[in-house]
Amino acid sequence: MADAHCHMDAGYFPEGAESVMNRAVDAGVVGFVVVGVGRDLTAAQSAVTLARAHPDRVSACVGIHPHDAVTWTERAHEELLRLAAEPEVVAVGEIGLDYHYDHSPRDVQRSVFARLVGLAREVRKPIVVHTRSAADDTLSILEREGARQVGGIIHCFSEDRAFAVRALDLGFDLSFSGIVTFKNAGAVRDVAAWAPLDRVLVETDSPYLAPVPHRGTRCEPGYVVHTARCVAELRGIPVQELCAATLANTERRFAKVFSRGLHALNSAERRDGSG
Ligand SMILES: [Zn+2]
Ligand SMILES: [Zn+2]
Numbered sequence: 333m334a335d336a337h338c339h340m341d342a343g344y345f346p347e348g349a350e351s352v353m354n355r356a357v358d359a360g361v362v363g364f365v366v367v368g369v370g371r372d373l374t375a376a377q378s379a380v381t382l383a384r385a386h387p388d389r390v391s392a393c394v395g396i397h398p399h400d401a402v403t404w405t406e407r408a409h410e411e412l413l414r415l416a417a418e419p420e421v422v423a424v425g426e427i428g429l430d431y432h433y434d435h436s437p438r439d440v441q442r443s444v445f446a447r448l449v450g451l452a453r454e455v456r457k458p459i460v461v462h463t464r465s466a467a468d469d470t471l472s473i474l475e476r477e478g479a480r481q482v483g484g485i486i487h488c489f490s491e492d493r494a495f496a497v498r499a500l501d502l503g504f505d506l507s508f509s510g511i512v513t514f515k516n517a518g519a520v521r522d523v524a525a526w527a528p529l530d531r532v533l534v535e536t537d538s539p540y541l542a543p544v545p546h547r548g549t550r551c552e553p554g555y556v557v558h559t560a561r562c563v564a565e566l567r568g569i570p571v572q573e574l575c576a577a578t579l580a581n582t583e584r585r586f587a588k589v590f591s592r593g594l595h596a597l598n599s600a601e602r603r604d605g606s607g
Contacts, residue, residue: 425460510543
């Protein structure tokens, strides 16, 4: 299977991305969509570097998180545009709106989100959307700014069926995180059971939101197996079927084929002796 959305910043995983990913490979994860966002573009650059080092396993997304919308400048936009055009970058994100934390003023979040939808259209890459407590504004900006032209995913889906219908209609797939394993996430579990199988992805959003039975601990990409198992149970299908479908959906959405071999990730380092 693939982890359709994870953060691998060194600050989250001091033991190094390679060992984290090797544990996930052992658990059956063959692909990692690594998201680089932060107060500046350091994490974005790191995600691209990681994807470059592991072209068979890792793809990168670059963007400006709604939390950091206040850091947006014309200059950062130009730099992001240059990064987003790199071949290792498969999507622009995560971008969107977060009215739960309000780390950036809402009007700033909205204008930066709109500009970044335009950036995604410019580089013709899909969008990874983060939305929290901002459903109507998120959908109307996606609609108004022509996001339909590139599509994308609603990452860490935490809305309801009415939102899902509009998002699917706009060309956005639904990516489920560990939240779906929480018994009190009724609306999210309902959508996971109901959504068309060819529009469903699974992710960890590592290091956040570890699924049951790891809830409350640091999340890592290998835990996506628990989320996959939960979604399969909710849908009443074999977990192998769910894994095959979500891997295919991730690869199609991000126009990327991950290597199926379950070899360790550091073979390139071993080859050149720099490991
Ligand atoms: Zn997010
Ligand atoms: Zn994220």
